[in-house]
Amino acid sequence: MQNDIDLVQQLKSDKSKEVAFKELLKLYKERLYWHIRHIVKSHDDTDDVLQNTFIKIYRNIHAFKGESKLFSWMYRIATNEAITHLNKNAKRQNLTSEAIQQHAIERLRADVYFEGDDIQLKLQKAIAKLPEKQQLVFNMKYFQNLKYKDMSEILNTSEGALKASYHIATKKIEEYLTEN
Amino acid sequence: MKKKNLHHIKFSGFKVPDHYFDSFDELLLNRLKESNTLEGIQNSGFKVPEQYFETFDDKLAKAMSSSEKDVKVIPFVTWRKVAYVSGIAASIVLMIGLFSIFYNKPTFGNLETASIESYIVDEDFTDEDISSLLSEDLTMDNFMDSHLSDSNLENYILNSSSIEDLLKE
Numbered sequence: 001m002q003n004d005i006d007l008v009q010q011l012k013s014d015k016s017k018e019v020a021f022k023e024l025l026k027l028y029k030e031r032l033y034w035h036i037r038h039i040v041k042s043h044d045d046t047d048d049v050l051q052n053t054f055i056k057i058y059r060n061i062h063a064f065k066g067e068s069k070l071f072s073w074m075y076r077i078a079t080n081e082a083i084t085h086l087n088k089n090a091k092r093q094n095l096t097s098e099a100i101q102q103h104a105i106e107r108l109r110a111d112v113y114f115e116g117d118d119i120q121l122k123l124q125k126a127i128a129k130l131p132e133k134q135q136l137v138f139n140m141k142y143f144q145n146l147k148y149k150d151m152s153e154i155l156n157t158s159e160g161a162l163k164a165s166y167h168i169a170t171k172k173i174e175e176y177l178t179e180n
Numbered sequence: 181m182k183k184k185n186l187h188h189i190k191f192s193g194f195k196v197p198d199h200y201f202d203s204f205d206e207l208l209l210n211r212l213k214e215s216n217t218l219e220g221i222q223n224s225g226f227k228v229p230e231q232y233f234e235t236f237d238d239k240l241a242k243a244m245s246s247s248e249k250d251v252k253v254i255p256f257v258t259w260r261k262v263a264y265v266s267g268i269a270a271s272i273v274l275m276i277g278l279f280s281i282f283y284n285k286p287t288f289g290n291l292e293t294a295s296i297e298s299y300i301v302d303e304d305f306t307d308e309d310i311s312s313l314l315s316e317d318l319t320m321d322n323f324m325d326s327h328l329s330d331s332n333l334e335n336y337i338l339n340s341s342s343i344e345d346l347l348k349e
Contacts, residue, residue: 025237033233037226050236051243058244108225116225123221143224174218 004070011061021058028071029054031144032078038139039082041104041124043113049085053078072153079136079154101128119177126176130169137162138169 010020032053037046056077064073090100105124108114116124127135136155140146141162148159155162 022237025240029236030233033228034226038224041226043227043229043232047232051240054240055244055247113227113229114225115227116223119221120223120225123218124225142218170218177218 005066008061008064008066008070012064017061024057025054028074032074035075035140035144036078036082038143039079039136040085041101041108042111045085045104049078049081052085053081056081068153069150072150075150075154083132097132098128122177122180123173125180126173127169129176130172133157134165134169134172137165138173141166142170 007020007023010016011024013020029050033046033050036049036053037043040046040049053074057074060077064070068076086097086100090097093100095103102125105121105128108116108121108124114120127138130138133155137151140151140154141148146154148162151157151162152159157165
Protein backbone atom coordinates (compact mmCIF):
# COMPACT_ATOMS: atom_id res chain seq x y z
CA MET A 1 0.00 0.00 0.00
CA GLN A 2 1.21 3.50 -0.78
CA ASN A 3 0.68 4.65 2.83
CA ASP A 4 2.94 1.85 4.03
CA ILE A 5 5.63 2.72 1.49
CA ASP A 6 5.55 6.40 2.47
CA LEU A 7 5.69 5.60 6.17
CA VAL A 8 8.60 3.21 5.71
CA GLN A 9 10.49 5.81 3.68
CA GLN A 10 9.98 8.37 6.43
CA LEU A 11 11.05 5.87 9.07
CA LYS A 12 14.25 5.16 7.17
CA SER A 13 15.08 8.86 6.85
CA ASP A 14 16.92 10.47 9.78
CA LYS A 15 15.04 13.73 9.27
CA SER A 16 11.56 12.29 9.54
CA LYS A 17 12.14 9.14 11.60
CA GLU A 18 10.94 10.51 14.94
CA VAL A 19 7.70 11.92 13.56
CA ALA A 20 7.06 8.81 11.49
CA PHE A 21 7.73 6.58 14.49
CA LYS A 22 5.12 8.44 16.52
CA GLU A 23 2.67 7.89 13.70
CA LEU A 24 3.57 4.19 13.70
CA LEU A 25 2.88 3.99 17.43
CA LYS A 26 -0.47 5.66 16.96
CA LEU A 27 -1.44 3.23 14.21
CA TYR A 28 -0.26 -0.04 15.69
CA LYS A 29 0.38 -0.01 19.41
CA GLU A 30 -3.10 -1.15 20.43
CA ARG A 31 -3.28 -3.92 17.86
CA LEU A 32 0.14 -5.21 18.80
CA TYR A 33 -0.73 -4.90 22.48
CA TRP A 34 -3.72 -7.22 22.15
CA HIS A 35 -1.81 -9.65 19.98
CA ILE A 36 0.92 -9.90 22.64
CA ARG A 37 -1.55 -9.97 25.52
CA HIS A 38 -3.23 -13.06 24.18
CA ILE A 39 0.12 -14.82 24.18
CA VAL A 40 1.61 -13.74 27.51
CA LYS A 41 -1.67 -13.16 29.39
CA SER A 42 -0.61 -10.57 32.02
CA HIS A 43 -0.67 -6.82 31.39
CA ASP A 44 2.76 -6.24 32.96
CA ASP A 45 4.43 -8.87 30.77
CA THR A 46 2.60 -7.47 27.75
CA ASP A 47 3.87 -3.99 28.55
CA ASP A 48 7.47 -5.26 28.64
CA VAL A 49 7.13 -7.21 25.41
CA LEU A 50 5.36 -4.36 23.61
CA GLN A 51 8.16 -1.95 24.48
CA ASN A 52 10.80 -4.48 23.37
CA THR A 53 8.87 -4.96 20.14
CA PHE A 54 8.82 -1.29 19.27
CA ILE A 55 12.46 -0.83 20.23
CA LYS A 56 13.31 -3.65 17.86
CA ILE A 57 11.17 -2.12 15.11
CA TYR A 58 12.82 1.28 15.59
CA ARG A 59 16.32 -0.18 15.46
CA ASN A 60 15.71 -2.52 12.52
CA ILE A 61 13.43 -0.55 10.23
CA HIS A 62 16.43 0.13 7.97
CA ALA A 63 16.55 -3.65 7.31
CA PHE A 64 12.87 -3.87 6.30
CA LYS A 65 12.92 -4.69 2.60
CA GLY A 66 9.21 -4.34 1.85
CA GLU A 67 8.83 -7.96 0.75
CA SER A 68 5.86 -8.26 3.10
CA LYS A 69 3.46 -5.67 4.49
CA LEU A 70 4.86 -3.47 7.24
CA PHE A 71 2.04 -4.69 9.47
CA SER A 72 3.04 -8.35 8.90
CA TRP A 73 6.66 -7.61 9.66
CA MET A 74 5.75 -5.87 12.91
CA TYR A 75 3.38 -8.62 13.94
CA ARG A 76 6.11 -11.17 13.31
CA ILE A 77 8.49 -9.27 15.57
CA ALA A 78 5.80 -9.00 18.26
CA THR A 79 5.05 -12.74 18.02
CA ASN A 80 8.71 -13.68 18.31
CA GLU A 81 9.28 -11.31 21.24
CA ALA A 82 6.27 -12.72 23.08
CA ILE A 83 7.31 -16.32 22.56
CA THR A 84 10.89 -15.50 23.54
CA HIS A 85 9.56 -13.89 26.72
CA LEU A 86 7.58 -17.04 27.58
CA ASN A 87 10.54 -19.30 26.85
CA LYS A 88 12.89 -17.15 28.95
CA ASN A 89 10.49 -17.31 31.89
CA ALA A 90 10.16 -21.05 31.45
CA LYS A 91 13.93 -21.55 31.38
CA ARG A 92 14.45 -19.30 34.40
CA GLN A 93 11.92 -21.25 36.43
CA ASN A 94 12.93 -24.61 34.98
CA LEU A 95 9.41 -25.27 33.69
CA THR A 96 7.89 -25.99 30.28
CA SER A 97 6.34 -23.19 28.28
CA GLU A 98 2.92 -24.81 28.76
CA ALA A 99 3.38 -24.88 32.54
CA ILE A 100 4.33 -21.20 32.54
CA GLN A 101 1.17 -20.39 30.59
CA GLN A 102 -1.00 -22.43 32.93
CA HIS A 103 0.49 -20.60 35.93
CA ALA A 104 -0.17 -17.27 34.23
CA ILE A 105 -3.78 -18.29 33.67
CA GLU A 106 -4.22 -19.33 37.31
CA ARG A 107 -2.96 -15.90 38.34
CA LEU A 108 -5.61 -14.25 36.16
CA ARG A 109 -8.23 -14.99 38.82
CA ALA A 110 -6.61 -12.44 41.09
CA ASP A 111 -5.48 -10.12 38.30
CA VAL A 112 -7.09 -6.66 38.46
CA TYR A 113 -6.73 -6.43 34.71
CA PHE A 114 -8.83 -9.48 34.05
CA GLU A 115 -12.57 -9.13 34.25
CA GLY A 116 -13.55 -12.47 32.76
CA ASP A 117 -15.55 -15.07 34.66
CA ASP A 118 -15.14 -18.85 34.87
CA ILE A 119 -15.93 -19.45 31.23
CA GLN A 120 -13.26 -17.02 29.99
CA LEU A 121 -10.72 -18.66 32.31
CA LYS A 122 -11.74 -22.07 31.03
CA LEU A 123 -11.27 -20.84 27.46
CA GLN A 124 -7.78 -19.59 28.29
CA LYS A 125 -6.93 -22.99 29.81
CA ALA A 126 -8.24 -24.73 26.71
CA ILE A 127 -6.15 -22.50 24.44
CA ALA A 128 -3.03 -23.14 26.54
CA LYS A 129 -3.41 -26.88 25.90
CA LEU A 130 -2.98 -26.41 22.14
CA PRO A 131 0.39 -26.63 20.35
CA GLU A 132 2.10 -23.25 20.13
CA LYS A 133 1.27 -22.55 16.51
CA GLN A 134 -2.37 -23.54 16.91
CA GLN A 135 -2.62 -21.13 19.84
CA LEU A 136 -1.32 -18.31 17.68
CA VAL A 137 -3.66 -19.16 14.84
CA PHE A 138 -6.66 -19.42 17.15
CA ASN A 139 -5.98 -16.15 18.99
CA MET A 140 -5.32 -14.26 15.77
CA LYS A 141 -8.48 -15.53 14.12
CA TYR A 142 -10.92 -15.71 17.03
CA PHE A 143 -10.05 -12.61 19.08
CA GLN A 144 -8.35 -10.40 16.51
CA ASN A 145 -10.27 -11.53 13.42
CA LEU A 146 -7.23 -11.33 11.17
CA LYS A 147 -7.62 -12.46 7.58
CA TYR A 148 -5.99 -15.75 6.65
CA LYS A 149 -4.02 -13.93 3.97
CA ASP A 150 -2.45 -11.65 6.57
CA MET A 151 -1.87 -14.51 9.01
CA SER A 152 -0.15 -16.42 6.24
CA GLU A 153 2.39 -13.59 5.83
CA ILE A 154 2.93 -13.22 9.56
CA LEU A 155 3.35 -16.91 10.33
CA ASN A 156 4.88 -17.93 6.99
CA THR A 157 2.34 -20.73 6.63
CA SER A 158 -0.08 -21.43 3.77
CA GLU A 159 -3.69 -20.31 4.10
CA GLY A 160 -4.84 -23.91 3.73
CA ALA A 161 -2.73 -25.05 6.66
CA LEU A 162 -3.95 -22.10 8.76
CA LYS A 163 -7.59 -22.92 8.03
CA ALA A 164 -7.01 -26.55 8.95
CA SER A 165 -5.17 -25.46 12.09
CA TYR A 166 -8.01 -23.15 13.16
CA HIS A 167 -10.62 -25.80 12.51
CA ILE A 168 -8.75 -28.37 14.61
CA ALA A 169 -8.08 -25.82 17.37
CA THR A 170 -11.76 -24.94 17.55
CA LYS A 171 -12.76 -28.60 17.79
CA LYS A 172 -10.27 -29.25 20.59
CA ILE A 173 -11.38 -26.19 22.52
CA GLU A 174 -15.05 -27.11 22.23
CA GLU A 175 -14.27 -30.62 23.45
CA TYR A 176 -12.38 -29.18 26.43
CA LEU A 177 -15.21 -26.79 27.28
CA THR A 178 -17.76 -29.59 27.08
CA GLU A 179 -15.74 -32.06 29.15
CA ASN A 180 -14.75 -29.53 31.81
CA MET B 181 -69.63 -16.46 3.78
CA LYS B 182 -72.92 -15.76 5.40
CA LYS B 183 -72.80 -13.58 8.47
CA LYS B 184 -74.60 -16.00 10.65
CA ASN B 185 -71.87 -18.66 10.03
CA LEU B 186 -69.17 -16.49 11.69
CA HIS B 187 -70.62 -17.12 15.09
CA HIS B 188 -69.80 -20.79 14.70
CA ILE B 189 -66.12 -20.21 13.94
CA LYS B 190 -64.48 -20.35 17.33
CA PHE B 191 -61.41 -22.39 16.39
CA SER B 192 -58.57 -20.42 14.65
CA GLY B 193 -57.09 -23.42 12.98
CA PHE B 194 -53.70 -23.07 14.63
CA LYS B 195 -52.30 -26.07 16.44
CA VAL B 196 -49.43 -26.60 18.90
CA PRO B 197 -47.20 -29.67 18.85
CA ASP B 198 -47.87 -32.20 21.60
CA HIS B 199 -46.10 -31.38 24.92
CA TYR B 200 -44.69 -28.17 23.46
CA PHE B 201 -45.16 -26.07 26.56
CA ASP B 202 -44.03 -28.90 28.81
CA SER B 203 -40.64 -29.06 27.11
CA PHE B 204 -40.24 -25.36 26.38
CA ASP B 205 -38.35 -24.60 29.62
CA GLU B 206 -35.78 -27.32 28.99
CA LEU B 207 -35.27 -26.12 25.42
CA LEU B 208 -34.67 -22.58 26.57
CA LEU B 209 -32.20 -23.61 29.28
CA ASN B 210 -30.24 -25.68 26.77
CA ARG B 211 -29.92 -22.70 24.47
CA LEU B 212 -28.66 -20.58 27.34
CA LYS B 213 -26.05 -23.26 28.07
CA GLU B 214 -24.70 -22.72 24.56
CA SER B 215 -23.08 -19.59 25.94
CA ASN B 216 -20.61 -22.06 27.51
CA THR B 217 -19.46 -23.11 24.07
CA LEU B 218 -17.07 -21.14 21.92
CA GLU B 219 -19.84 -19.23 20.17
CA GLY B 220 -21.01 -17.72 23.42
CA ILE B 221 -17.64 -16.39 24.48
CA GLN B 222 -17.03 -13.11 22.72
CA ASN B 223 -14.96 -11.28 25.31
CA SER B 224 -11.49 -12.45 26.34
CA GLY B 225 -11.83 -10.84 29.77
CA PHE B 226 -8.55 -8.97 29.51
CA LYS B 227 -8.50 -5.33 30.69
CA VAL B 228 -6.01 -2.48 30.25
CA PRO B 229 -5.04 0.08 32.92
CA GLU B 230 -6.57 3.50 32.44
CA GLN B 231 -4.59 5.88 30.26
CA TYR B 232 -2.17 3.09 29.34
CA PHE B 233 -2.13 3.73 25.61
CA GLU B 234 -2.10 7.50 26.14
CA THR B 235 1.07 7.31 28.25
CA PHE B 236 2.78 4.47 26.38
CA ASP B 237 4.71 6.71 23.97
CA ASP B 238 6.47 8.61 26.77
CA LYS B 239 7.30 5.40 28.60
CA LEU B 240 8.76 3.93 25.44
CA ALA B 241 10.89 7.01 24.77
CA LYS B 242 12.39 6.73 28.26
CA ALA B 243 13.04 3.00 27.80
CA MET B 244 14.76 3.61 24.47
CA SER B 245 17.02 6.36 25.77
CA SER B 246 18.09 4.29 28.77
CA SER B 247 18.85 1.22 26.62
CA GLU B 248 20.98 3.30 24.26
CA LYS B 249 23.42 4.44 26.94
CA ASP B 250 26.57 2.48 26.29
CA VAL B 251 28.04 0.61 29.17
CA LYS B 252 31.83 0.84 29.26
CA VAL B 253 33.22 -2.59 28.57
CA ILE B 254 36.34 -3.47 30.49
CA PRO B 255 38.09 -6.26 28.66
CA PHE B 256 39.17 -9.08 30.95
CA VAL B 257 40.94 -10.92 28.18
CA THR B 258 44.22 -9.36 27.01
CA TRP B 259 46.32 -10.39 24.06
CA ARG B 260 49.10 -11.54 26.37
CA LYS B 261 46.75 -13.95 28.13
CA VAL B 262 45.40 -15.23 24.80
CA ALA B 263 48.92 -15.96 23.53
CA TYR B 264 49.82 -17.71 26.79
CA VAL B 265 46.71 -19.94 26.78
CA SER B 266 47.05 -20.69 23.04
CA GLY B 267 50.60 -21.90 23.57
CA ILE B 268 49.54 -24.29 26.33
CA ALA B 269 46.61 -25.57 24.25
CA ALA B 270 48.83 -26.17 21.21
CA SER B 271 51.30 -28.16 23.32
CA ILE B 272 48.54 -30.36 24.71
CA VAL B 273 47.13 -31.01 21.22
CA LEU B 274 50.58 -31.92 19.92
CA MET B 275 51.13 -34.35 22.78
CA ILE B 276 47.75 -36.04 22.23
CA GLY B 277 48.42 -36.32 18.50
CA LEU B 278 51.83 -37.93 19.03
CA PHE B 279 50.34 -40.30 21.62
CA SER B 280 47.58 -41.43 19.26
CA ILE B 281 50.00 -42.04 16.38
CA PHE B 282 52.25 -44.31 18.42
CA TYR B 283 49.64 -46.22 20.40
CA ASN B 284 46.58 -46.50 18.12
CA LYS B 285 46.42 -49.32 15.67
CA PRO B 286 44.19 -48.80 12.71
CA THR B 287 40.88 -50.68 12.93
CA PHE B 288 37.80 -50.85 10.80
CA GLY B 289 36.09 -48.44 13.17
CA ASN B 290 38.84 -45.83 12.61
CA LEU B 291 38.34 -45.77 8.87
CA GLU B 292 36.65 -42.64 7.57
CA THR B 293 33.26 -43.13 6.00
CA ALA B 294 34.52 -41.49 2.80
CA SER B 295 37.24 -44.12 2.50
CA ILE B 296 34.74 -46.95 2.91
CA GLU B 297 32.36 -45.37 0.39
CA SER B 298 35.05 -44.91 -2.25
CA TYR B 299 36.17 -48.54 -1.75
CA ILE B 300 32.61 -49.79 -2.34
CA VAL B 301 32.14 -47.55 -5.40
CA ASP B 302 35.47 -48.43 -6.99
CA GLU B 303 35.34 -52.22 -6.41
CA ASP B 304 33.32 -54.36 -8.81
CA PHE B 305 30.70 -55.89 -6.47
CA THR B 306 27.72 -57.72 -7.92
CA ASP B 307 24.29 -58.17 -6.35
CA GLU B 308 25.13 -61.80 -5.65
CA ASP B 309 28.25 -60.75 -3.71
CA ILE B 310 26.14 -58.52 -1.46
CA SER B 311 23.22 -60.95 -1.08
CA SER B 312 25.62 -63.68 -0.01
CA LEU B 313 26.51 -61.52 3.02
CA LEU B 314 22.88 -61.40 4.20
CA SER B 315 22.02 -64.11 6.72
CA GLU B 316 18.22 -63.81 6.51
CA ASP B 317 15.50 -62.83 4.03
CA LEU B 318 14.53 -59.17 4.01
CA THR B 319 10.90 -58.06 4.56
CA MET B 320 9.13 -54.68 4.45
CA ASP B 321 9.65 -54.34 8.20
CA ASN B 322 13.39 -54.07 7.59
CA PHE B 323 12.78 -50.83 5.72
CA MET B 324 9.75 -49.39 7.52
CA ASP B 325 10.14 -49.48 11.24
CA SER B 326 8.76 -46.12 12.22
CA HIS B 327 5.31 -45.70 13.65
CA LEU B 328 4.04 -42.14 13.51
CA SER B 329 1.55 -41.23 16.18
CA ASP B 330 -1.56 -39.30 15.09
CA SER B 331 -0.45 -36.18 16.97
CA ASN B 332 3.02 -36.19 15.34
CA LEU B 333 1.44 -36.63 11.92
CA GLU B 334 -1.01 -33.82 12.63
CA ASN B 335 1.76 -31.48 13.76
CA TYR B 336 3.85 -32.31 10.66
CA ILE B 337 0.95 -31.49 8.33
CA LEU B 338 0.01 -28.28 10.16
CA ASN B 339 3.59 -27.04 10.33
CA SER B 340 4.11 -27.77 6.65
CA SER B 341 4.51 -24.45 4.87
CA SER B 342 2.61 -25.72 1.87
CA ILE B 343 -0.10 -28.20 2.66
CA GLU B 344 -1.52 -27.90 -0.84
CA ASP B 345 1.63 -29.58 -2.23
CA LEU B 346 1.13 -32.49 0.15
CA LEU B 347 -2.50 -32.83 -0.93
CA LYS B 348 -1.45 -32.87 -4.60
CA GLU B 349 0.93 -35.71 -3.88
